[in-house]
Each structure stands twice: as C-alpha cells, then as structure tokens.
Amino acid sequence: MADAARAAAAAGLTGLVITPGYDLRYLVGSRAQTFERLTALVLPASGDPTIVVPRLELASLQESAVPELGVTVRDWVDGEDPYSLVAQALGGGPVSVAVTDAMPALHLLPLADVLGVVPVLATEVLRTMRMVKDPAEVDALRKAGAAIDRVHARVPEFLVPGRTEADVAADIAEAIVAEGHSEVAFIIVGSGPHGADPHHECSDRELRAGDIVVVDIGGPYEPGYNSDSTRTYSLGEPDPEVARRYAVLQRAQRAAVDAVRPGVTAEQIDAAARDVLAAEGLAEAFVHRTGHGIGLSVHEEPYIVAGNSLPLQEGMAFSVEPGVYFPGQWGARIEDIVIVTADGALSVNNRPHELVVVPVS
Known part of the structure; x- marks a missing residue:
C-alpha cells in the first residue's frame, strides 16, 4: 500500500480508489465481491488509508489483511452516502483520482459526481507493481x-x-x-x-x-x-x-x-x-x-x-x-x-x- 501511495503521488494524483477485484486482493488480500453497496479501499497519496465498507460486510474484512495493516475502517449503513465518505478519506478539496479498472459504472458515476471530476484508471500506477x-x-x-x-x-x-x-x-x-x-x-x-x-x-x-x-x-x-x-x-x-x-x-x-x-x-x-x-x-x-x-x-x-x-x-x-x-x-x-x-x-x-x-x- 505504501508503494502504491508513493506511485500515486509520483503520478500527480490525490489518491487511489480500489473496489473489489484483483487490485484490491493484491493490496490487502481481500476477496470481497462487488455488490450494489460500495466497498472501496481509499489510498491517499499522503495520509492514512481507509476502507469504506457496508456494515453488513464488515465480517468479510476479517479474511483479509486489513486488521493487521492498521487500515482505518469506515463502515456505513443504508441511507448514508458512501461516496461522500470516499471524498472525505481523500482529504476533501480538489482531487485527481485514479480508480481500478474493475470498478463498475454503478459506483464510478456517483463517485465522479461527488468528487466533481472524472477519475482516471489506476492501471498505469499499479501495473509495474503487479507485473x-x-x-x-x-x-x-x-x-x-x-x-x-x-x-x-x-x-x-x-x-x-x-x-x-x-x-x-x-x-x-x-x-x-x-x-x-x-x-x-x-x-x-x-x-x-x-x-x-x-x-x-x-x-x-x-x-x-x-x-x-x-x-x-x-x-x-x-x-x-x-x-x-x-x-x-x-x-x-x-x-x-x-x-x-x-x-x-x-x-x-x-x-x-x-x-x-x-x-x-x-x-x-x-x-x-x-x-x-x-x-x-x-x-x-x-x-x-x-x-x-x-x-x-x-x-x-x-x-x-x-x-x-x-x-x-x-x-x-x-x-x-x-x-x-x-x-x-x-x-x-x-x-x-x-x-x-x-x-x-x-x-x-x-x-x-x-x-x-x-x-x-
């Protein structure tokens, strides 16, 4: 995660937002699946990582490295806006964000709306690490x-x-x-x-x-x-x-x-x-x-x-x-x-x- 954050900073990004898929599994060992409720690892270029997760999916984190890595967990319940939680985890203010290529449009579009910017793909940031x-x-x-x-x-x-x-x-x-x-x-x-x-x-x-x-x-x-x-x-x-x-x-x-x-x-x-x-x-x-x-x-x-x-x-x-x-x-x-x-x-x-x-x- 530290390497990914440094790579994001070197690319001039505010941070990375990683939803379930191979990138999330690579970074924290999570095998969570994508549902209509947002789960996302937020990696600021500077600052502490946060994982935004539905409260009813909290148990799934126990099967990952999240508890050992000291990642801040921000759980949410139906009725809350998880995309605003992502924005807060990125530090607020103007952002330039990269997202995993596995993020579905179901989450990408509302996230872009809250951030006020269309994210770019994190592929270029993570590709060398994974290769x-x-x-x-x-x-x-x-x-x-x-x-x-x-x-x-x-x-x-x-x-x-x-x-x-x-x-x-x-x-x-x-x-x-x-x-x-x-x-x-x-x-x-x-x-x-x-x-x-x-x-x-x-x-x-x-x-x-x-x-x-x-x-x-x-x-x-x-x-x-x-x-x-x-x-x-x-x-x-x-x-x-x-x-x-x-x-x-x-x-x-x-x-x-x-x-x-x-x-x-x-x-x-x-x-x-x-x-x-x-x-x-x-x-x-x-x-x-x-x-x-x-x-x-x-x-x-x-x-x-x-x-x-x-x-x-x-x-x-x-x-x-x-x-x-x-x-x-x-x-x-x-x-x-x-x-x-x-x-x-x-x-x-x-x-x-x-x-x-x-x-x-």
Whole structure:
C-alpha cells in the first residue's frame, strides 16, 4: 500500500480508489465481491488509508489483511452516502483520482459526481507493481506450475477414442482440484478440427484415432496465483506433415523462451516465435499473441505481442504460447509460464514439449 501511495503521488494524483477485484486482493488480500453497496479501499497519496465498507460486510474484512495493516475502517449503513465518505478519506478539496479498472459504472458515476471530476484508471500506477513478482509470488507461481504439470501427466489416460471432449474435461477438472488447485479457471479440450479454434472449450465431439488434441488448462493455487499450461496430444502416430509442422512450432516456442532476459522487449519475444514459423511458411497459421502476464489474474500485463515495446524486468511472469491452426483440420499449441531472471528465464512448467503420442488400440 505504501508503494502504491508513493506511485500515486509520483503520478500527480490525490489518491487511489480500489473496489473489489484483483487490485484490491493484491493490496490487502481481500476477496470481497462487488455488490450494489460500495466497498472501496481509499489510498491517499499522503495520509492514512481507509476502507469504506457496508456494515453488513464488515465480517468479510476479517479474511483479509486489513486488521493487521492498521487500515482505518469506515463502515456505513443504508441511507448514508458512501461516496461522500470516499471524498472525505481523500482529504476533501480538489482531487485527481485514479480508480481500478474493475470498478463498475454503478459506483464510478456517483463517485465522479461527488468528487466533481472524472477519475482516471489506476492501471498505469499499479501495473509495474503487479507485473514484477516478488519472491513469495514467484514461489506461488512455481507451485501452481508444478501442480498443473501433474495434471498434464495424467491427461493421456483420459484421451480414449469414443470418449467426448466433455468427458475428458470432466476428468481434467477433477484432477486440477485433486492436484492442489482451489478451483478450475478454464479447460480447453480441442480435438481434431476443434483444435484449430484457439478458444474452443469442449463439446460432445467424440475423440477418434488420429486426432490431434489441444489441452489448455489452469486454475488458482492458494494463495490465488494461477497456473496456465498447454500441451498437444496425438491419438496414435501423427501424419508426417503434422509431425513436421509441430516440430517447427516446438522450435518457435523454444526460441521465444531462449530470448527472454531483462531489457529485451515484449514484442521481441513475440517476434522470436513468429520469425521461426514465418521462415517455414507458417506465419498465417499463428493467429494470436505469443503470451500474456499471469498472477492473481490468469490474463494481466505484460502482454507479449507486436507493438509492445515494454522492456522486460526481472520478476515479470508471463506465458510463452505460440500455436498453429489449420481451420477444419487440426491445431497445436505449446505453453509454459516463465519468470524473467537476472540472465534469462525460469520456466515453472516442465512437462515435455514434444507432441505426446497416446497409444490407441
């Protein structure tokens, strides 16, 4: 919180107003949800932080770090104006305020009315803090990565011809929780032509011998940091041309991971993967960015994409996940979460990158 307040001051802001969401969880560990009644952490650039909370939600603060951090709690009851309480916590007078991007219009508009100014987004103030993970966050991501690796190790036993993608997804969901995740964030089981849709989830399509199957899975691992890893499987020996193209993809993913180090830009990592695919005539088959940041949220900054000139810093964590997709036929993707180290990258995922051949009878 002190770092956030200093960052707000450096940005010329009076303070930050953070409603429930990942920013609030990052700052005080609160997993409160957004309701029609306002809950908001008010962080003045100078002065003590205050959390404005409905009296009937006071108990939820006991599950956060608010009691330990000495944050002033200003509770309110129906009939009071919580937005005026926010203004008071900011010190009154002219203000320049930034709010979390998760604040709903339901609260943003009345807050702007009371403050007499339209707030800006706090993203620029908080982005570096959340992008650069501290040792405890790195440890949490490594544990999440190891847990999802254990799930991928079990996936071949679920991939049986005649079973549906939904059947496989149900088994994977059970395994994700069994291997230590608190819940399932997402499961993609894209078999055959469905693998050519990067955001396919699962369906009643039955797996068949010869299918290429994309399995992209992840979820939060306490204290809430996420896993996200993709591996591609072949039910039986793959067609030689499939194997050739997959080998190119594997080289592209390796090239991008090898390019990671402090000072290299996000777009250079994207280019490292894309250039390998382009050299083999597969540029048009790669239809998305190379990666996204990860932490308390599955998708956050930094985004590993063309046009992002952000230099990487030690402690940044993101996915490296190039893919190739051939509509109506098949697709493949390889994804690891990596953390920028002083001289390269640490991968939290360590399952083999080869096309995993699942024997079929």
